Amino acid sequence: MAPPRHVAIIMDGNGRWARARGLPRVMGHRRGTDAARAAVRSAAELGIEYLTLYSFSSENWRRPLEEVSELMALLRRYLQSEVADLHANNVRLRVIGDRQRLPNDIVGLIENSEALTRDNRGIQVIMALSYGSRGEITEAVRAIAESVRAGRLRADDITEALVESQLATAGIPDPDLVIRTSGEKRLSNFLLWQAAYAELVFLDTLWPDFTKRDLEDAIREFYRRHRRYGASVG
Numbered sequence: 001m002a003p004p005r006h007v008a009i010i011m012d013g014n015g016r017w018a019r020a021r022g023l024p025r026v027m028g029h030r031r032g033t034d035a036a037r038a039a040v041r042s043a044a045e046l047g048i049e050y051l052t053l054y055s056f057s058s059e060n061w062r063r064p065l066e067e068v069s070e071l072m073a074l075l076r077r078y079l080q081s082e083v084a085d086l087h088a089n090n091v092r093l094r095v096i097g098d099r100q101r102l103p104n105d106i107v108g109l110i111e112n113s114e115a116l117t118r119d120n121r122g123i124q125v126i127m128a129l130s131y132g133s134r135g136e137i138t139e140a141v142r143a144i145a146e147s148v149r150a151g152r153l154r155a156d157d158i159t160e161a162l163v164e165s166q167l168a169t170a171g172i173p174d175p176d177l178v179i180r181t182s183g184e185k186r187l188s189n190f191l192l193w194q195a196a197y198a199e200l201v202f203l204d205t206l207w208p209d210f211t212k213r214d215l216e217d218a219i220r221e222f223y224r225r226h227r228r229y230g231a232s233v234g
Contacts (some may be wrong), residue, residue, distance in 0.1 A: 003177035004222055005128065006050035007215075008045060008198070009137050010052045010190055011036065013182030013206030020206075024071045032207035033074055040091065042212035044123040046219070050172060054190050058098060058132030072103060075129070079109035083116060090122030096168035099129030126172060131190035140166035169194055179215075181207045199225050 011032060018028030043051040056071060061072075071206060086093055089199055096108045102110075110129075143166050147153040153162075174194045178187070180234045187195065201218040203210075 003046045003219055003225060004049050005048070005049050006052070006173050008052035008054070008175040008178045008191055008195070009039065009051045010054045010178070010188060011207040011210075012184055012188075013179055014208060016182060016204040017208040019097040021065060023110075025067060028208055029071060029074055032071060033078060035208050035210045036078075038212070039210060039215065040086070040123070040125055043214070043216050044089070044091065046215065048123060050175075051123060052128060052172075052175060052191070053125065054128045054131070054188075056131070057127045058101075058130055058135055059189065061101065061130070069216060072084075072106065074105055076103075076109065078089075079106065080114055083109075083113040086113075087117050087120065088123070092117045092120040092122065092124045094126045094172075095129055096126060096136075098135065099130065101130045104126040124172070126169070131168075132189045134185075134189055136162075137193055138169050160225065163193070168194060174198065177218065178203045179203060179218045181205050181210055181214075 013027045014028035014032040016026050016028070017031065021027075030111050036055070036193045037144045039049060041052070056075070061068065078088070083093065093113050095114065099107050107120065118145065140163055144153065144158060144162065148155060150159075169191070175191060175198045177195070178195050180186075181203050183202065189201075191198075199222050203214055203218065203222050205214050
């Protein structure tokens, strides 16, 4: 059976993983980076075409400055050390989110990584960085409103397809499956528009402990569901 085309993951539980072991939170984030690297490899092996990872939310900027700085350092190291390997394995890397809040050097690394991997035809990995779905939708509405104000659009021209074309994920199919680790059961401002008909699977596994088997279990649960897309049961 073919895997879902697009899987999105809310990578939750780094802090609790570290706390349970008497370690600083940063150690949980470091292990979480290892789990993300393994998840990309596992998704590619399973034939998934798109993998979106909720790496850093717009709300995460409210965390203590020391923790944010460490997260940015981990991101910087990931972009510096992993992109060549992703490219060698035909992975395309894309980043969605508010880049204006990210350090300039990280923005430069993102742009270089996207340019390097743009023509790759393997799995597409979408990193959601400084990302919040409400902000994304607000920006899309603002852009459409400006087009109406300027006379380029009429209100009657506004359709779901037009809104989708203004989202950060334009050109990327909606996720079929959204996985959240750590036992929490909410979307936390992640892909609210795009996940309208996604199947949601919540795992008790903390993100640093996430393995290929967890991904396979979530996919099996996905196929136990009967997706009706709002239609009544036959």
